[in-house]
Amino acid sequence: MSNHYTVCIVGAGVYGLIAAKTLLELYPDINLVIFDANSSLGGTWSKQRIYPELLSNSSFDTYEYSDLAIKETIDKDTVTNQNDNLISGAELNHYLETYAQKYHIREHIQFNSHVTSIEKQDKLWQLQVHEFEEQQKWVSVEKLILATGMLVTPSVPKDITTASTFTVPQYHNQDLAKIKIREVGQHVLVVGASKSALDVTYSMVKVGARVTLVIKEENTPGSPGPPWFLPRRILFNLSDVDKTFFSRVSSLFSPNVWSLHTWSHFFLHKTMPGRWLIKGWWKLLERYARWEVGYESNQYLKEFYPKYGLFWASTNLVIITHNDLLDMIKDQRICLKRGNINVLSETNTVCFTDGSKLNVHLIIWATGWHQRSFLAFGTAMIAEVQALWSVVYLMNENNVLPADKKHEQIEWDIALTNIWFRRRYPLVERHLNYTGDFIQYIDLLLNDLGLKTRRKCNWLREIFEPYMPYDYKGLAQEWLKQRKENNGDKQKEE
Numbered sequence: 281m282s283n284h285y286t287v288c289i290v291g292a293g294v295y296g297l298i299a300a301k302t303l304l305e306l307y308p309d310i311n312l313v314i315f316d317a318n319s320s321l322g323g324t325w326s327k328q329r330i331y332p333e334l335l336s337n338s339s340f341d342t343y344e345y346s347d348l349a350i351k352e353t354i355d356k357d358t359v360t361n362q363n364d365n366l367i368s369g370a371e372l373n374h375y376l377e378t379y380a381q382k383y384h385i386r387e388h389i390q391f392n393s394h395v396t397s398i399e400k401q402d403k404l405w406q407l408q409v410h411e412f413e414e415q416q417k418w419v420s421v422e423k424l425i426l427a428t429g430m431l432v433t434p435s436v437p438k439d440i441t442t443a444s445t446f447t448v449p450q451y452h453n454q455d456l457a458k459i460k461i462r463e464v465g466q467h468v469l470v471v472g473a474s475k476s477a478l479d480v481t482y483s484m485v486k487v488g489a490r491v492t493l494v495i496k497e498e499n500t501p502g503s504p505g506p507p508w509f510l511p512r513r514i515l516f517n518l519s520d521v522d523k524t525f526f527s528r529v530s531s532l533f534s535p536n537v538w539s540l541h542t543w544s545h546f547f548l549h550k551t552m553p554g555r556w557l558i559k560g561w562w563k564l565l566e567r568y569a570r571w572e573v574g575y576e577s578n579q580y581l582k583e584f585y586p587k588y589g590l591f592w593a594s595t596n597l598v599i600i601t602h603n604d605l606l607d608m609i610k611d612q613r614i615c616l617k618r619g620n621i622n623v624l625s626e627t628n629t630v631c632f633t634d635g636s637k638l639n640v641h642l643i644i645w646a647t648g649w650h651q652r653s654f655l656a657f658g659t660a661m662i663a664e665v666q667a668l669w670s671v672v673y674l675m676n677e678n679n680v681l682p683a684d685k686k687h688e689q690i691e692w693d694i695a696l697t698n699i700w701f702r703r704r705y706p707l708v709e710r711h712l713n714y715t716g717d718f719i720q721y722i723d724l725l726l727n728d729l730g731l732k733t734r735r736k737c738n739w740l741r742e743i744f745e746p747y748m749p750y751d752y753k754g755l756a757q758e759w760l761k762q763r764k765e766n767n768g769d770k771q772k773e774e
Contacts, residue, residue, distance in 0.1 A: 285313045287674075288407065288421035290395050292316035293323020295663045296427035297376060298345060300385045302667040305756045307675070313419070314385070315409060317394040321386070322376045323429050330369030331457045333483045335601040337475060338659065339365045339520040343372065345379060345660055346753035353378040365520055366512070366601055398424070423674050433650040437471075443626035453480045453646040465490060469630060469638065471621070472646030473507055475598045480646050482602055485613050492615045492638060498587055504707040506584045506616075507596040509606075511572040521599055525716050526746035533561045534716035537700040538724050562591040573600070578610045583618075594705040661749050662718055668755050669725045719747060731758055 287303060289296050292314050300314055320327040336343055344350045350367060353375045367375075380386040390411075397408035407419045434452040451459055453476045468489040470481045477493065484491045496503035514521050524530055532544050539545045548554035566589065570576070575585045586596070600606065608614045617638070623631040630638045704717075723733040735751045736742040 282311075283417060283419050284311075285419065285421045286311040287423040287425065288312075288405070288419065289314045289425045289427055290316075290407075291323060291427035291429055292318075292321040292380075292389050292391075293325070293427065293429050294376070294660055295429060295667070296323070296425075297321065297380055297385055298660070298663045299425050299427055299667040299670065300388060301345075301379075301383045302664075302671050302756055304383065304385070304388075306671060306760065312388045313421075314389040315393040315395050315407075316389060316391055319391050320373075320377075321380055321389060321391075322373045325369055325372045325376060327373055329454055329457060330373055331483060332370075333486055333602070334369035334479060335366045336369070336372060337599045337601065338367070338522055340367050341365075341748055342520075342522055342526070343367060343660055344375065344749050346664060346749040346751075346755075348375075348379055348382065350375045425670060425674065430649055434645070435648045435650050436645045437621070437647060440621055440624060442624040445626040446624045446628060448624070448628050448640055448643055450643045450645065453477070453644055456480055456483060456644070459642070459644070466641040467492070467639065468642045468644065469494060469640040470644045470646055472648070473503070473505065474595070474646060474648065475507070477646035478507075478598050478605065480644050481614055482605055482608070484644070485608050489642075490615075491613065492617050492640070494617045494619065494621065496620055497618055504586070504588055504592075504596055506586055507598045508569060508586050508590055508593045509573045509575075509584065510569055510597055510599050512600055514568065514572075523746040526719070526748070527744055528719055528747075529743050531716055531719045533558055535704065536717040536720055537696055538717070538720040562589060566590045573606065580612060580616070581606060581609050583616045584609065588707065592705070592707055594707060596707055659718070661747070661752060662722065664749070664752055665722050665725045665755065668759060669729060672729060672759065722747075722752075729759055730762055731755065 287310060289299055289303075289312070292300075296314060296316070300312065303310060303312060316323075318326045318328055322329075340350045350371070354371050377386075380389070390409075392412035394410045395407050396410050397406075399406045404420045404422060405424045407421065407424075409417050409419055411417065434454055436452060453472070456479075466489050468484045468491050470477055470484065470491055471494045472480075473495045481491050481493050495506055498505040510521050512521060513519065514524065532548055535545070535549045546554075548558055569590065570585075573581070575582050586593070588596075605614075609616075617632075617636075619632040619634050619636065621630055622633045625631055625637075628639065630640055630643070632638075726733045734742055735747075736745060
């Protein structure tokens, strides 16, 4: 087997697969290898990490690539939550497997291959790869794409004193598929405030456990408190809530650095009437969420009501994917504990800084992941456009960065984006997530590629209709056509 490749992609998840598909579409004969540490593809949605109750926050038609619909890959008679338009972890894994087979990506993947070291020597990248059964090899590549994703290295608190005799099993939520409840009624402690924490909590209740969800106090650094609950459907049950953020009109209500010089940004974010509209829009969404979820209807549910505005939420949003989740909170099958853990004692007791204690049989840390650097984290639509931009840039086809832009200006743009992100989404610590700004972000990439950004058939749909994956279908072919035309123009000039 060759140890030299033209391009290497590390990671066979949602981003890695579309990067490979784009690369093979533009360069069918390229010498490509994909390394993935798991024994199956899918990354977060691999067979090792999914479990029966796992549902994506996204609808069927938003979490798919533009050239293959998810519903075409599953049995319509057995589709999970068909009425709610939700996709399960198993269905999404099957979709990614089907996609990899259809576009001949799977044959390039080497599973159980963990890249442990990357070095640049001369013009080549040297990768140290640990394979199954501790075998090790070095691989040299000319071009490298890291698609390892955000959910890779678990983050578990290190500042908690743990007694040597503390024997309660502890897991990170990535290992949920491996966890078994030995008997009904076991007390499980879940620590975290994200969608993952709620998913874990729900799954444990379904198998018969008593669950206490621990969320840090608001005054603790990095802890905004409970997430916002949003209903699955809005507008009199006519639309999926996740699509609310996919239209241009809704994106206008989120300030960002990519539309600073537009008339809409000036009016909405720099004039009194505009700011009044912005404030009213977000207050309306908050009131709708409070009414639909019914925070005021139950004393236990009221404990989950966030103390920060929906405008600041970003990743602190939980779309209610299971209809009985709120019932579990109301009847105390899920109990909320606000506080900070400081000691895991010798009596298998969890001690909190306020002096309270809990006896538990199992601890699951849903405390996130170590920070990594990303352009953005979001939907398959973002992944598809990013993949094309990255491949064009990597293969030196043309300069996707403006020729007149100096290195110092590029650094300034990066710094400006980072500063804006920290101020716009102050509750997000570990990764970039442009929840309400991805339309402008995609426009930025398409402008660099010289492709059209307004992709709807008329101005009314352009403004109000949500952007979906099919709107970006054929991007790679558009770019190939444009390259051919540009090359023809250059030959005529010569």
